[in-house]
Amino acid sequence: METIVFIGCNISGSSREALITSTQMGYCTILLTNRIGFITQKEDFPEVHQMIYEEDLGNEEKILLIIAALQKDKKQISTILSFIDPFVSLAARIASKVGLVTLTAPALAIMEDKTRIREQLKLLPITPRYLILTHDQPISSFVALYQDELPLVIKSPASNGSKDVILASTISELKESLHFIRRKFPKTPILVEEYLEGTQYLIEVMVYNGELTMVAVIEQEIQQGDRFIITGYLYPVELSKLDYDELEAAVTSVVQQLGLINGTCHLEMRHVNGEWKLIEINPRMSGGAMNRIIQEGTGINLVKEVIKLSLGEEPSLEKTRARHVYAKFVTINFSGKLIKVSGQNIASGYEGVVEVFVKPRKGAILTKPYSLGDRYAYVIASSITPEQAKQIATAAAMEIKFYLEPL
Known part of the structure; x- marks a missing residue:
């Protein structure tokens, strides 16, 4: 049976959807993980045919030995990939070493180091x-x-x-x-x-045989504070043709400077005094609810197209629908041990809500947000106008309540 090997995965988000999607595509799905909790709770991953624990997941030689053992076990490996930093370029390098179709590993590796990416792009006007x-x-x-x-x-x-x-x-x-x-x-x-003032946008990019496609441009809403916690995503954005064309030119300049021929990435950019500035770039599609946002707004299952790209197949990025989508993420302002969560069913009942997701389980320790991983729930709503989509998702998200036992 044709097999896809994934290096690393989160409990939810794009990396988890990739496991599910690969199984739906008819592949044997193997997950290499350094999270012992995944191994002890394999039943939580019914889409994974085989799970292998490796503590040093970033060790290329160890991963190559695992791949060799799988091939000796008659596994017909079709691709090796990762949706998780910092294993994206590692997966591409290993795929190349075992003779598979590969993404552009050197460009992906540069994107995994924020100082290296700044040095690589320092002559471009998009660099702050x-x-x-x-x-x-x-x-x-x-x-x-x-x-x-x-x-x-x-x-x-x-x-x-x-x-x-x-x-x-x-x-x-x-x-x-x-x-x-x-x-x-x-x-x-x-x-x-x-520090740059201005509206921040997320741009999902796919490059196939050197041809760049901006799959989606999404406006981000950032929570006030000393950490950059994104609590809202709006698709599509309203940009003038000039601003959009300049954005596409800026993104193209980054991809060309990096030498990315085959691969995906997402950029976060701000429009500052009429100029586009690069906040950061990551060598993979965005995690969290991004795949569902894009699918609701465009009809494109981006996770599936990323898998196809890694298999050497031409991705299908034609938009088959046009809806306004807003995703509202929920954070908390204090720490504690989770006793229970309420409001999910009420939130799901709002007209226009397409998904309600709550991440933590009873007994988990929750904190105020220090990273995007500290967002504990989200609501995605779809409507015919951006205002309606945002209003529905925001109101539904307010129904979700976390009950905590103080630490």
């Missing part, structure tokens, strides 16, 4: 002003030099899902955030960027 604090450079001297540049955005080079991305608006916040990142990642540089 940035600085790199090396691991041995004193924080005190750095702060003294650049305190007049505030506000600044502090990032770990390996950040994903807004994890370890902090807005520093004061000198004390700048010191605290730099010390926080250095304690967590003592041997790596720290990326420091100018």
Whole structure:
């Protein structure tokens, strides 16, 4: 039986949908994971035919040995891929080494390192002003030099899902955030960027044989605070033809500079004083509810098309529907142990709601949001106008209540 091997997976989101979709496509689905909880609860993954635990999931030699063992066991491996940072380029390299159709691994690897991507794109006008604090450079001297540049955005080079991305608006916040990142990642540089005001957009991109398609452009709503937590997504956005054409030109310049010939990525960009600026780029489609948002708005199952791309097949990106979609994510403002959740059925009953999802189980420890992983539920609504879609999703999301036992 033809087999697809996935490296890494989350409990929900695009990576989980990829497992389900590959099984629906008729493939034997094998998951390599470093999460022991997945192994002990295999029954929660009925779409996975075989699950293999590997603690050091980023070790290329170990993964190659696992692939060799699967092939010896008569598994007909069709592709190896990942929807999870930092295993996207790893999967592409391994696929190439075992003679499979491969995505452009070097370009994907650059996107996995935020300092490397800034250096690669530094001559493009879409790149904001940035600085790199090396691991041995004193924080005190750095702060003294650049305190007049505030506000600044502090990032770990390996950040994903807004994890370890902090807005520093004061000198004390700048010191605290730099010390926080250095304690967590003592041997790596720290990326420091100018803070840009402007509406932020997510652009889902697929490149097939060098031909770029902007599959969807989605407006993001960011929660106020020192962390960049996205709590709302609106599709489609209303851009003038000039702004859209300039956005497409900017995205094309990034893809060409990286040398991406086959692969997917998503960019987050802001429109600042009439110019497009790159906030970040990741070498995979966005996680969370993104596949459902795009499917409701366009009819495209992007997860399925990513799998087809990795198999060497031409993706089908023709839009078959046109609906306004809004996804509202739910966060909490305090920490505690989850006792129960209420309101899901009421939220599902709202006219226009197409999906209600609650992530944590009873007994889970919940916190205020420090990354996108700390969003605990979402509601997706679809309507004929953007205003209606947003109103429905927002009202339905307010029905969801988390009951916590204080820690």
